[in-house]
Amino acid sequence: MRFMMIVKATADSEAGVMPSQELIDAMQKYNEELVKAGVLLAADGLQPSSSGLRISYPERGGKAKVVDGPFTEVKELIAGYTLIEVKSREEAIQWALRMPDPHGFGHGEIELRQVFEAEEIMENPIHLMKERELRKKAEEQQKA
Amino acid sequence: MTVVDVNRAIEEIWRMESAKLIACLTHLLRDVGIAEDIAHDALIVALEKWPNIGIPDNPGAWLMTVAKRRAIDLIRRTKKRDQKYTEHARGTDLYTEEDVGLVVNEEIGDELLRLIFMTCHPVLSQEARVALTLRLLCGLTTDEIARSFLLSESTVAQRIVRAKRTLRSENVPFEVPATEDRKERLSTVLEVIYLMFNEGYAATSGDQWVRPLLCQEALRLGRVLAEIAQSESEVHGLVALMEIQSSRLKTRVNAKGEPILLMDQNRAQWDRLLIRRGLAALERCERIGVPLGQYAIQAKISACHAEAHSVEETNWIRIAALYEALYRISPSPIVELNHAVAVSMAFGPSIGLQLVDELGREPSLQEYHLLYSVRGDLLFKLGRMDDARIEFEHAASMTKNEKEKSLLMSRAKECES
Incomplete structure (x- = not known):
């Protein structure tokens, strides 16, 4: 099963302040550990939200609304993620606990979330229906 | 955390660490069976102590310290006159709990490599190699192995006991084989991993088409091996093959559990992440610059399918040529x-x-x-x-x-x- 460790943003990460060398080294060592255990699938850091944008649909069936970053609610923003493949929830928790404090200075926060497995989606009639609709839409768009 | 939670956490930590523990202990004790017993002892100590003192910051090192101390105790207690043992006991300092930092990662990689060469040793039968590798390197329980192969627990248990006995009676050394044997021995290791993977990918009997546990274990072990034997082209070839084949794992059966053939699979549901990882592994393999082995060529064939958006767009001429090369x-x-x-x-x-x-x-x-x-x-x-x-x-x-x-x-x- 797959889990995503989501590292939350801080004022520093949003300001584009690079982490200390010490922290970079610790993170690198941690990633190496994940690789050596054969559990790391992907890991990336995200640029500050100032270079991002948000798309929302405030009206049902209406047009998309696009808002440029930066966004203010720092604690809800994401600064990076690490995707792992493990045997159990417990193992995922253990790996998440071993991640160094991602920002240092006691500001770090990591959120651990399980990824939906394809079979779970396959078994779920609502997901199946949504999938079929999406596919139909994509096909129609291709024809148009 | 409740006691149940702590115990589950401990068991999971042990599972994560057990291969490393057993590898290091086998190095000290030269006997994989005793090494496994002592690793288990360390687990029991953790189960006794951690619910009270809390899980240590570096649980792997904690377990290693306890296990090493027990191993050295054992060496001294049995007072074997065997030259090798006494030398070892003298040469190795007693570890204390303050020495948690002593465990060096690079060395563990070497120990793990030795362990896998041991569990896949040609003196063992093919089934014994697979069972022992799943047990010692993947940390699977006898029950889990039995269920994966649709065998009884006692059959698997016996297989493992006998395998350990054979390793002892044949004096199989705990080492990475010398250059002249290395290629052949490595191919035995890769064969065991791929066998595991295939057993999981298309079960040969029974009514279950895919047994994901075995696929996952094989892939994980392959990824570990790719790190500890980076210069071996075929290791990357095998990893590439398994990554790409795994990308289709979930589209191989429909909701009723019936098989879907490659040509009829929904390509949109192939796991792009695994395909990308497979292609990257193939690149690492080709960069080494030796002629491609059988796994690498099979991976290239698999990559042809992965890169095609439909059956019609598949480069069948290239695939036919690759099969000829294979x-x-x-x-x-x-x-x-x-x-x-x-x-x-x-x-x-x-x-x-x-x-x-x-x-x-x-x-x-x-x-x-x-x-x-x-x-x-x-x-x-x-x-x-x-x-x-x-x-x-x-x-x-x-x-x-x-x-x-x-x-x-x-x-x-x-x-x-």
Whole structure:
């Protein structure tokens, strides 16, 4: 099963302040550990939200609304993620606990979330229906 | 955390650390059976202590310290006069709990490599190698291994006990083989991992088409091996093959658990992340710059499918050529059969049928159900429905996998309409 460790943003990460060398080294060592255990699938850091944008649909069936970053609610923003493949929830928790404090200075926060497995989606009639609709839409768009 | 939670956390930590523990202990004790027992002792100590003192910051090092101390105690207590043992006991300082930082990662990689060469040693039977590797390197329980192979727990337990005994009586050394043997021994290791993967990918018997646990374990072990044996081209080749094949794992069966063939799979649901990882592994493999081995070539074939958006867009000519290359380094009738399929996709079913008919005279393929299933498919495409039906029925009568049997029967039925 797959889990995503989501590292939350801080004022520093949003300001584009690079982490200390010490922290970079610790993170690198941690990633190496994940690789050596054969559990790391992907890991990336995200640029500050100032270079991002948000798309929302405030009206049902209406047009998309696009808002440029930066966004203010720092604690809800994401600064990076690490995707792992493990045997159990417990193992995922253990790996998440071993991640160094991602920002240092006691500001770090990591959120651990399980990824939906394809079979779970396959078994779920609502997901199946949504999938079929999406596919139909994509096909129609291709024809148009 | 409740006691139950702590215990589950401890068991999970032990599972994560057990291969490393056993590898290091085998180095100290030169006996993989005793090493496993002592690793278990360390687990029991943790189960006693951690619920009270809390889980240590570096649980792996904690377990290693306890286990090493026990190992050294054992060496001293038994007072073996064996020169090697006493030297070892003298040369190794007693570890204390303050020494948690002593565990060096690079060394552990070497120990793990030695351990896998040991569990895949040619003195053991193929089944013993697989069982022992799953137990010691993947940390699976006897019960989990038994369920994965549809065997009884006692059969697997016996297999493991006997394997450990054989390693002891044959004095199998705990080492990475010297250069001259290395290639051959490494191919034995890769064979064990791929066997595990295949057993999981397409179960040979029983009504379950895929057994994901074995696939996951094989892939994980492959990824570990790719890190500790980075210079071995074929290791990356095997990892690439497994990553790409795994990308289709979830599209191989429908909601009813029936198999879906490659050609009919929903490509949109192939796992792009695993495909990308597979292609990256293939790149690492090719960068080493030695002639590609059988796993790397199979990975390249798999990559051809992964990169094609549809069956029609697949580069079948390239696939046919790759099968030819594969046949040259590892000739087998099954490779020839696959070659024939690729040729038929590239140049039409009648040429394919010609090749398959020639292959049909091969005695080793007579009992192979896929020969008849391929022949049936080609006849079907040529519109020879009666002949096709007979082939599908014949193929169905030969397979032990229930799901596959029903797939073949439904294809036979298709020919009647």
